[in-house]
Amino acid sequence: MNISKIKEVDAPAFSKLAKRIILESPDYSDTTKKECIHCFSIKKIKSDLKDKTILLIAAKNKGKPVGFSRGHFEDGIATGIFWLQWLGIDAAYRRSGIADEMLSSLTKKLKTKKYGTHKIVCVIRPENNASMSLFKKNKYRKLTTLKKHWYGEDFTLWYKNL
Secondary structure (H helix, E strand, O other): OOOEEHHHHHHHHHHHHHHHHHHHOOOOOOHHHHHHHEEEEEEEHHHHOOOOEEEEEEEEEEEEEEEEEEEEOOOOOHHHHEEEEEEOOOHHHHHOOHHHHHHHHHHHHOOOOOOOOEEEEEEOOOOOOHHHHHHHHHOEEEEEEEOOEEEEEEEEEEEEOO
């Protein structure tokens, strides 16, 4: 398994993977899916790759894209708080440890002097037991439930101090 920053040449493959994973997710409404897939257009990925406050991470198995993550520093790197927006794994590769590897790799990268991150935050839909289990196993803590938040849906807010 190769986990690294997404490169511009990989934008089309990761755009396709991310959109498929989001659209197939049972945990989001059609409205949410429609609004969220715009972050994964080829044009948006290429633009994001130039933004130092956004991290796009890829997981590849024998060169094939099988996972992705997207996150950003809300008000710049200096805040030390990283907002993990998406972590997605191809259904055929789930429960194989890839998500754990991606979280571990991301954490190591964020702890470096370049980023100096002290906290990672993310939200998870309350129905998404697999994700909650994954983040709990990786020492994230649930802070609260946000009722009728984005797109009128409930989300649980999680964090990890580094």
